Amino acid sequence: MTAFTSLSRAMLLGWFRDRSALFFSILFPLMFLVLFGGVFGDMGTSRLAVIQVGQVPLLEQGAAGLGEVLEIQKSDDPAAAREKVKEGDVVAAISQQGDTLQVSYSAADQVRSGTVQGVLRQVVSQANAAGVPQRFTMTAQQVEDDSLKAIQYVTPGLLSWAVAMGAAFGAAATLVTWREKRILRRLRLAPVALGSVVGARVGVSVAIALIQTAIFLVVASLPFFGLQLSAYWWMSIPLIIAGTLTFMAIGLVAGGLAKSAEAAAGISNLIVLPMAFLSGSFIPLDAAPGWLQTLSNVFPLKHLNQGLLDVMVRGQGPLSVLPELGIVLAFGLAISLIAMKVFRWDTV
Amino acid sequence: MGSTIIVNDLRKHYGQVRAVDGVSFSVEQGEFFGILGPNGAGKTTTLEIVEGLREADSGTVEILGMRPWPRNPKLLTRIGVQLQATSFFERLTAREQIRTFASLYGVAAKKADEMLAQVGLEDKADTPAERLSGGQGQRLSIACALVHDPDIVFLDEPSAALDPQARRNLWDLLRQINDNGRTVVLTTHYMDEAESLCDRVAIMDDGRILELGPPASLVRGLESVTRISLETGTLSVESAAEIAGPGASVDDDGVSVTIGTDDPARVLTALAERNLLTGIQVRGATLEDVFLNLTGREYRA
Structure with a gap:
């Protein structure tokens, strides 16, 4: 084994055997996912509410039985109705053009929209079977989903927070404990290139971040949460790696300033947690005041969030997040320079 | 037999404190050399300068004909350093520790396991380093310092905080290391340790060497x-x-x-x-x- 692989192995084993590190980098963020995605997620949509746009004779004919399944609201404004679907207030907007039933639904909630479509198809076929002179058909159409359902929004935000926290804590704790326990000194007295030590730490942090990502995406995609990844989600991988590097640098600054592992964890938390709130990791910034939205741009986490949202759930193309990728890396580079300034080999 | 370590007029100041104040000594090949003194005498700073962890303000150090400062990887393969029992990777077992250190020197895992057996820790191989006793930790630390078969071994207060039995066991191990022909440099604040182990002792106080020689002749020279x-x-x-x-x-x-x-x-x-x-x-x-x-x-x- 080379120095690089054996150091990587030592660090990974150390991380894996550290229950609290495992808890904070994997389970803790998942608890938030359950909280935000599972519990709050259900609060946005009332039970199988649909909105009827204009006159829909078909619905009125079958209204007797339908009332038990669908809660039918009425509107005369097609645009406002579509907006309600997008926002997840209702499952679908239904209108009738001659003998065609038009259904607009949101891809964000496929289970419900599928149920509603099934119900409506039954309505159509019952009407046809009843021998009414008209032959009815149904068309279903997805509304563009630019306002995202809770889980769609929560997953990238929480993932970027989890990765940021894992990378910053990992780097800070390693630096401080290795310095306090004199492992850094011991490594200085071994014929090891500094690059191997740093490289191993970076490699391990990136590996941990990718493990976090995999677990997160698997859990969020469970039917209970129902995350729908868009086509270019894999573009999140370079973003995650860039984010890991940047937050490692933040952790190294924290570790350079701190005198104990506890202090390092505290400083990292003090940096990452408020940043997560102000960058919209937990709560969307869309409703935040303008000055806060402007302020959020000075945080690398905001750009990481933005990039992850764009490629994971908003369905944007792989090249669209290159600016975010560049910004996150630029932050990383600048913070690394600070980290080098405050780096100490030794306690004295 | 030539001198493996030559230290000449070493000085290191921290602000007003003269941690090392004109220290000179040389160590012969195969010698067991002790630096003895109370805490704060400057032993550890001296040792750290010799090892190449710190830069001296003035004076020179030569080990095996090489300068330890700036960091010299060629020299590092030929010296072994034991810092403290706690200098271990977190949450790794004794075997994983020594194998990790072995690989840093390009030494095979098999050799690492042999070294573990040599210091009598075979049955503790799967114990996390944190759970070893003080004496076992010191022996593991020394095994890690010896795994690449260095010519010179530096030991910084290896028996600090050990109970008497563990100290005796450690001394046997240290003698064994020296009997294999290695040069051993040890700092200690235990008089009996220096007396029992060292071929020559430098007595340090206040950053200076007060006396240097074989323990017996230092004692004998005393009008005691x-x-x-x-x-x-x-x-x-x-x-x-x-x-x-x-x-x-x-x-x-x-x-x-x-x-x-x-x-x-x-x-x-x-x-x-x-x-x-x-x-x-x-x-x-x-x-x-x-x-x-x-x-x-x-x-x-």
Whole structure:
């Protein structure tokens, strides 16, 4: 084994055997996912509410039985109705053009929209079977989903927070404990290139971040949460790696300033947690005041969030997040320079 | 046999504090060399400069013909350093620790396992380093320092905080390392440790070497007193003073009567004539006396 692989192995084993590190980098963020995605997620949509746009004779004919399944609201404004679907207030907007039933639904909630479509198809076929002179058909159409359902929004935000926290804590704790326990000194007295030590730490942090990502995406995609990844989600991988590097640098600054592992964890938390709130990791910034939205741009986490949202759930193309990728890396580079300034080999 | 380590007029200041203040010594190949002194004497700073962890303000260090500062990887493969029992990777077992260190030097895992056995930790191989006892931790630390078969081994206070039994075991191990022909440099604040292990000792205090030589000759060179103790009551203070003669001291602490003399042979003969040798204790000068003599103050680690 080379120095690089054996150091990587030592660090990974150390991380894996550290229950609290495992808890904070994997389970803790998942608890938030359950909280935000599972519990709050259900609060946005009332039970199988649909909105009827204009006159829909078909619905009125079958209204007797339908009332038990669908809660039918009425509107005369097609645009406002579509907006309600997008926002997840209702499952679908239904209108009738001659003998065609038009259904607009949101891809964000496929289970419900599928149920509603099934119900409506039954309505159509019952009407046809009843021998009414008209032959009815149904068309279903997805509304563009630019306002995202809770889980769609929560997953990238929480993932970027989890990765940021894992990378910053990992780097800070390693630096401080290795310095306090004199492992850094011991490594200085071994014929090891500094690059191997740093490289191993970076490699391990990136590996941990990718493990976090995999677990997160698997859990969020469970039917209970129902995350729908868009086509270019894999573009999140370079973003995650860039984010890991940047937050490692933040952790190294924290570790350079701190005198104990506890202090390092505290400083990292003090940096990452408020940043997560102000960058919209937990709560969307869309409703935040303008000055806060402007302020959020000075945080690398905001750009990481933005990039992850764009490629994971908003369905944007792989090249669209290159600016975010560049910004996150630029932050990383600048913070690394600070980290080098405050780096100490030794306690004295 | 040439000198493997040559240290010349080393100085290191921290602000007003002269941690190392003109230290010079050389260590022969295969020698067991001790740096002895109380805490804060400058032993560790000296050792760290020699190892290449710190840069001296002035003075030179040469190890195996090479300079340790700036960091010299070629030299690092030939020296082994034991820092402290706690210098381990977190949450790794003893075997994983030593294998990790072995691979840093390009040494095979098999060799690492052999070294673990050599320090008697075979049955602790799967124990996390954190759960080893103090003595076991020190032995693992020393095994990690030896795994690449270095020519010179530096040990910084290896027996600090060990119980007496663990210290004795450690001493046996250290002697064994030295018997294999390695040069060993050790710092300690235990007088008995230096006396028992070292071929030569440098006594340091206040950043300076006060005296340097084999422990026995340092002690012998001392115009020292031998202390002879008898149980109180076997001999009155008056008769003790009479036996001891002028220039000697007699002291009775209620448990033993102690005669301090520079002519122990005469006193012992006199005691033997009176058939008073039963339960007698004779204590010659130790390095502690040397320290006391050199600094005028009692030795306290």
